[in-house]
Amino acid sequence: MLASRTLLRTALRGVRPTPGVVTHASRTFAAAASSYDLVVVGGGPGGYVAAIKGAQLGMKTACVEVRGALGGTCLNVGCIPSKALLHSSHLFEQANHDFKKHGIKINGSVEVDLKTMMGGKDKAVRQLTGGIEYLFKKNGVDYVKGFGKVAGPHNVHVKLNAGGESDLETKNILIATGSEVTPLPTCPVDNEKGRIVDSTGALVLKTVPKSMAVIGGGVIGLEMGSVWRRLGSKVTVIEFLDRICPSLDQEVGQAFQKILAKQGIQFKLGTKVVGSTVKEDGVSLSLEPAAGGAAENFDAEVVLVAIGRRPFTRNIGLEEQGIALDKAGRVTVDAHFRTSVPSIHAIGDAIVGPMLAHKAEEEGIAAVEMMQGLAGHVNYDAVPGVIYTHPEVAAAGKTEEELKAMGVEYNKGTFPFSANSRARAVGEADGLVKILSDKTTDRILGIHIIGSNAGEMIAEGVLGMEYGASSEDIARTCHAHPTLSEAFKEACMATSSKAIHF
Amino acid sequence: MGFYAGRKSACLMSRRGFADLPEVSTIVMPALSPTMTHGTISEWTKKPGDVCEAGDVLCEIETDKAVVAFDVQDECVLAKILEEAKGREIQVGMPVALSVEDKAAYEAFVEADKAGKIATPSAEALPSPTASSTSPPAPSLPASPPPSPPTPTAHLGDFALSPAARHLLHSRHLTLSAEVHGTGKGGRLTKGDVIQAIANGQVTAQAPRQAAPASTAPPPPSTPPKAQAAALAAVPPPPPGLDPAQVRIPTIQAGPGAFSDTKNSNMRKVIARRLAESKATVPHAYETVDCEIDAVLLFRKQMQRDFEVNVSVNDFIIRSAALALRDVPEANAFWDGPKGTAVPKEDVDISVAVATPAGLITPIISGSDRRRLSEISATMKDLAGRARQGKLKPEEFQGGSFTISNLGMFGIDEFSAVINPPQAAIMAVGRGAKRVRAPPYLPNQHAGNLKPYTATVMTATLSFDRRVLDEALAAQFLQAFKSYMSRPELLLL
Numbered sequence A: 001m002l003a004s005r006t007l008l009r010t011a012l013r014g015v016r017p018t019p020g021v022v023t024h025a026s027r028t029f030a031a032a033a034s035s036y037d038l039v040v041v042g043g044g045p046g047g048y049v050a051a052i053k054g055a056q057l058g059m060k061t062a063c064v065e066v067r068g069a070l071g072g073t074c075l076n077v078g079c080i081p082s083k084a085l086l087h088s089s090h091l092f093e094q095a096n097h098d099f100k101k102h103g104i105k106i107n108g109s110v111e112v113d114l115k116t117m118m119g120g121k122d123k124a125v126r127q128l129t130g131g132i133e134y135l136f137k138k139n140g141v142d143y144v145k146g147f148g149k150v151a152g153p154h155n156v157h158v159k160l161n162a163g164g165e166s167d168l169e170t171k172n173i174l175i176a177t178g179s180e181v182t183p184l185p186t187c188p189v190d191n192e193k194g195r196i197v198d199s200t201g202a203l204v205l206k207t208v209p210k211s212m213a214v215i216g217g218g219v220i221g222l223e224m225g226s227v228w229r230r231l232g233s234k235v236t237v238i239e240f241l242d243r244i245c246p247s248l249d250q251e252v253g254q255a256f257q258k259i260l261a262k263q264g265i266q267f268k269l270g271t272k273v274v275g276s277t278v279k280e281d282g283v284s285l286s287l288e289p290a291a292g293g294a295a296e297n298f299d300a301e302v303v304l305v306a307i308g309r310r311p312f313t314r315n316i317g318l319e320e321q322g323i324a325l326d327k328a329g330r331v332t333v334d335a336h337f338r339t340s341v342p343s344i345h346a347i348g349d350a351i352v353g354p355m356l357a358h359k360a361e362e363e364g365i366a367a368v369e370m371m372q373g374l375a376g377h378v379n380y381d382a383v384p385g386v387i388y389t390h391p392e393v394a395a396a397g398k399t400e401e402e403l404k405a406m407g408v409e410y411n412k413g414t415f416p417f418s419a420n421s422r423a424r425a426v427g428e429a430d431g432l433v434k435i436l437s438d439k440t441t442d443r444i445l446g447i448h449i450i451g452s453n454a455g456e457m458i459a460e461g462v463l464g465m466e467y468g469a470s471s472e473d474i475a476r477t478c479h480a481h482p483t484l485s486e487a488f489k490e491a492c493m494a495t496s497s498k499a500i501h502f
Numbered sequence B: 001m002g003f004y005a006g007r008k009s010a011c012l013m014s015r016r017g018f019a020d021l022p023e024v025s026t027i028v029m030p031a032l033s034p035t036m037t038h039g040t041i042s043e044w045t046k047k048p049g050d051v052c053e054a055g056d057v058l059c060e061i062e063t064d065k066a067v068v069a070f071d072v073q074d075e076c077v078l079a080k081i082l083e084e085a086k087g088r089e090i091q092v093g094m095p096v097a098l099s100v101e102d103k104a105a106y107e108a109f110v111e112a113d114k115a116g117k118i119a120t121p122s123a124e125a126l127p128s129p130t131a132s133s134t135s136p137p138a139p140s141l142p143a144s145p146p147p148s149p150p151t152p153t154a155h156l157g158d159f160a161l162s163p164a165a166r167h168l169l170h171s172r173h174l175t176l177s178a179e180v181h182g183t184g185k186g187g188r189l190t191k192g193d194v195i196q197a198i199a200n201g202q203v204t205a206q207a208p209r210q211a212a213p214a215s216t217a218p219p220p221p222s223t224p225p226k227a228q229a230a231a232l233a234a235v236p237p238p239p240p241g242l243d244p245a246q247v248r249i250p251t252i253q254a255g256p257g258a259f260s261d262t263k264n265s266n267m268r269k270v271i272a273r274r275l276a277e278s279k280a281t282v283p284h285a286y287e288t289v290d291c292e293i294d295a296v297l298l299f300r301k302q303m304q305r306d307f308e309v310n311v312s313v314n315d316f317i318i319r320s321a322a323l324a325l326r327d328v329p330e331a332n333a334f335w336d337g338p339k340g341t342a343v344p345k346e347d348v349d350i351s352v353a354v355a356t357p358a359g360l361i362t363p364i365i366s367g368s369d370r371r372r373l374s375e376i377s378a379t380m381k382d383l384a385g386r387a388r389q390g391k392l393k394p395e396e397f398q399g400g401s402f403t404i405s406n407l408g409m410f411g412i413d414e415f416s417a418v419i420n421p422p423q424a425a426i427m428a429v430g431r432g433a434k435r436v437r438a439p440p441y442l443p444n445q446h447a448g449n450l451k452p453y454t455a456t457v458m459t460a461t462l463s464f465d466r467r468v469l470d471e472a473l474a475a476q477f478l479q480a481f482k483s484y485m486s487r488p489e490l491l492l493l
Helices: A002-013 A045-056 A072-077 A079-102 A114-139 A219-231 A250-263 A357-371 A400-406 A421-426 A454-466 A471-475 A485-496 B103-114 B154-160 B163-171 B191-199 B225-233 B266-281 B294-307 B313-327 B373-388 B471-486 B488-492
Strands: A035-041 A061-065 A142-152 A155-160 A165-175 A179-181 A211-215 A234-238 A266-268 A271-278 A283-289 A296-300 A302-305 A309-311 A344-346 A385-387 A392-397 A410-416 A432-438 A444-451 B013-016 B024-028 B038-044 B057-062 B067-071 B076-081 B095-100 B174-176 B203-205 B284-292 B333-336 B341-344 B350-352 B354-356 B359-361 B402-406 B425-437 B453-465
Touching: A035 A045, A035 A142, A045 A061, A045 A072, A045 A114, A045 A357, A061 A165, A072 A079, A072 A114, A079 A114, A079 A219, A114 A142, A142 A165, A165 A357, A211 A219, A211 A283, A211 A296, A219 A234, A219 A250, A219 A302, A219 A385, A234 A296, A250 A266, A250 A392, A250 A400, A250 A432, A250 A444, A283 A302, A385 A454, A392 A454, A400 A410, A400 A444, A410 A485, A421 A485, A432 A485, A444 A454, A444 A485, A454 A471, A454 A485, A471 A485, A471 B163, B057 B095, B076 B103, B095 B103, B163 B174, B163 B191, B174 B191, B266 B359, B284 B471, B294 B313, B294 B453, B294 B488, B313 B350, B313 B373, B313 B402, B313 B425, B313 B471, B313 B488, B350 B373, B354 B373, B425 B471, B453 B471, B471 B488
Parallel strands: A035 A061, A035 A165, A061 A142, A165 A344, A211 A234, A211 A302, A234 A266, B350 B402, B402 B425
Antiparallel strands: A142 A155, A155 A165, A179 A309, A271 A283, A283 A296, A385 A392, A392 A444, A410 A432, A432 A444, B013 B024, B024 B095, B038 B057, B057 B067, B076 B095, B174 B203, B284 B453, B333 B341, B354 B359, B425 B453
16 A cells, blocks of 8 residues: 555656646546546536636636536526616617607607517627637637536536437536526416516517516516516516515615616515416416415516526435535535535535625636635625616625624715716716725725616725725725716715715 | 534645655644634644554644644654644644654654754745635624735835825824734735724834923833824824814824923013012002004104104104103102102113013113114114014113003004013003094084094003002103104104
C-alpha cells in the first residue's frame, strides 16, 4: 500500500496544470479516454458559466442539458423572454398613453400584433442560446444533450436525447439543475390548453386575454401581469399574504403596490385559491380569505399560477449517493459548495439562497475556482434583486425590517425621483431611492430603489457595498447632471447628512 | 453542515522540496466549519517522530463551536510542531506543524533542523481559500468583516482613504497612526475605520494647536489615549451657520482640556486691581452734556483744506478740556487719601485713553493748556503709536490730572468711564451723530417760530469723584468744555 501510494505521489509531484494550483493527491483511478475533470449537470446560467470557467481554468469539462437548448430557465422561459415582452409591451403602453403628453399625435389607433411581438422575443432567445453554444465551442466545453443523473462519486449517467446512453467519468460533478415552477394543487397548470398557465405558458399566449388572474403577488406574477395589462388585459393579482413581494423592504413594497394599482392592476391580498374550474372560455376560481371565511367566485379568461419555484433535485441520483436534501428540496453544501460526497458540488437554485441567475453565476465561478485551489468567493450581502416592471424595483443588502430584527442601529436616507431634474424632464418621476447605513460607521447596509432604471442604478450601490463604502463616500462622489443617478447620490447625502434638492 | 460531522481530515498540505534536505510538508490550521476563522490546538496526540497512518488523530482543535479531532489524510511522520497546545489562537490557513514522508526522512529532518536549515514556513507561501463569507447565505450581522492580517496599502496611494475617511481626517487635521489598518476592500480605510481610530486615540494632530495652555507641559506619555484623543478630536466650534450635525462623530466626548486658557498679562492684572479699587472706594457721580460740534468739524476741514494741517476731533476735545480745566481748576485736582482733602494741581496733564492689543493705556499730554492744537495733535500721534507698540516710558503714562476717553470711533453714542485714581474725574466722549434739535429757548420768541434743526451732536459724560467735585462744579466744567467745543475760535485765546 505504502509503496504504491509513494509511487503515485512521486508521479504526480511534478504535475501542475496551471500555475498556483495545488494538486490534491487524487488516487482512485488512472486516466481514461472519456474522463473529465468536471461534468456540469444543467446548462442554465449557473451551469454554463461554471462549465466555461472550468474550461478556462484548464479543466476538461462537459455540460449535460436535456432541454435541447442551453441557457436554462433564464434564457428559454424566464429572464430573457419576459424582459423582451416587458419592453415590447412598455413601448406599446407608452405609445398609447404617454406619447400625447410629449406632443406626439398618432393618427388612428395603436394596435398589438402579438405574433410579431412573440417573434421578436423568440428571436432574441434563439440568438442568445445559440450564442452560448458558440461559447462552448470556443472554450472547448463538451455539450452533452440528454438527461444527466449522478451515478457515483465520479460518474454521471446520461440518457441522450438522440437515443442511447452514455457514462461520463469525471473527477468533479457540479449539480446545476436549477428549479421548476411550484405547482398549486387547487389550480393545476396546463400550458397546452392555455387556460391555467404558469410563467412558461404566459410567455406564449396566442391572444391577449380580456382578463387575467395572477395567483401569487411575487416578482414573476407582477412582471407577467404587467405585460398583459399593458397589452389590454384586466389583471387581478391574488396573493395569500397581506402584501406583495414580501421580501421587499416594507416601505418600498407599499410604494410599489400603490404605483401598480395606479397603473390599473387590481389586488386581492390575504386571499387563497381553494378551487378552480376550467371552462370553455375561461377559468372559474374559488377564493377564500387566507384566514378562512366565505368563498367567493372569481372568473378570468386566463389564470397565471406564479406562487414560486422549487429546486429540481429529485430523481437525479442524489439520494442514492447519500446526499442530503433539506425539506425544501435544496442540496446541502459546505463553504466550498461540496455536498457530503466531496467530489459532488451544487450551486444555484438547487441550493439555498435567492433564486437569481446572477447568484448562480457567481456560485458557479466560485465553486470551479475552489475546485482548482483558488480563492473563490461569493458576497451574499451584495447580491442585487430586480423587478422589471415599470418603474423597476431594485434592492441589495438588508431591509429596514431585517435590521430592526437584528437589533442593528441604522441611519436612513430617502430621495424621491419627483425631486430629480432628469426624472421630471422626461416625465418619469415615480419612485424613490432609499439607503440604510450603519449608525456608527455609516457603512451602507441596504439599498432600495423604485425608478425607471433601478436595475441599472443598483449596480453603483452594489459596487460601493463591495468596497465597504459609507453613504458619505458616495455622497462625495461626483455624479453627472442631469441624470437619474443624482437621486442615488442625494439619497446617500440624506443618509449621512442632508440632501440638497429635497 | 452535511459533510463535517465530527472528524475532520487534513485539507491543505503543500509540498516544498529542498536540494539535499528531506521533503517537508506544512500542515495548516484547517477550516473545520464554514464560519471558522481561528482555532487553538487543545492537544497534540502525536509527537515529533511518530508515524501517522491515514485516519490517525493528529491533534485536537478547539474552534468557536466545539473541540474537533483533526486527523491525518495521508500517511506521514510528524516532524515538528510549530504551534504548542493550549497556545494562541491560530488563523485558519496558518502553519501548525511540519511533516515528512517516513522515518528516514525524519532522521534527515532532525539533522537539518539542528543545523538550522529548516525554515519555518510563512503564511504567504500557502494558497489558502478564504472560508469566511463564502458560506451559502445565512442572516449575518453587518459588523465589520472578519479580521485579516493588515494589507499594505502603499500601492493604493491616494485611494487608500475613502472619500468620507479623507474628509474626516483632513477636516480635523489628523493623521492616522501607523498601526491602523483598513477593513475596506484591499485594506482600504473606510469611514468606520477612521471613526474607530479617533475613538481609540490612534491619531496624531497635524497642525500645532493653540489650545496648549502655557502653564501645562505637553501631555505626558501616560495620558490615557481616550483623553488625549478627546483633546485632539474636539472640533473647534463650527463657524456660524454650520449645522453642528454636519460634523458629528457619534462616540467622541469632549474631555477636559478642550478649551484654551489665556494667561492674564501683568498689565491687565494691574488694570484690574486699580479699577476695582477705584469703583469700590471712589464715590462716582455722573453728569452729561451734549455738544454741537459742527463748528469744530468745519474749522477742522478748513485747516485741512487751506493749510494742510491735520488735526483730529479728538485733539479739539483735548484742547477744549484743557482750557476748561484751566477755567475750572477745581476739576483739575486729586483726592489725597491720607490727607482726606482734594488737592488742586498746577499743571493740566491730560491722560488720553488709547486702546492697545494689551489693554487700555492712558499716555499723558502734559501741560495741555499751554500747548497749541497742532502740538497736541503731534504729541498725541506719537504717544498713541508708541503706546500700541508698548514702548511708553513710565512717566509718560503714570500721573496725569484728568482723563479723556473717546469711543467715538467705535460708534458709541455715550458711555460713562471709571475714574483713574488719584484723579478726580474722567470724561467719556461718544461719537458725533447727526441729530434733530430744538432751538434754544429765547425770551420774546414765539413758540410758533421755533424750527427744529439738525446738528452733529457729541455726548460727553463726566464721571467725577464726589469728594473732590460737587455737581455744580462739574456742571461748570462741562459748560466750559461745551462752550469751547461749540465755538472753536475760543481755543485761540
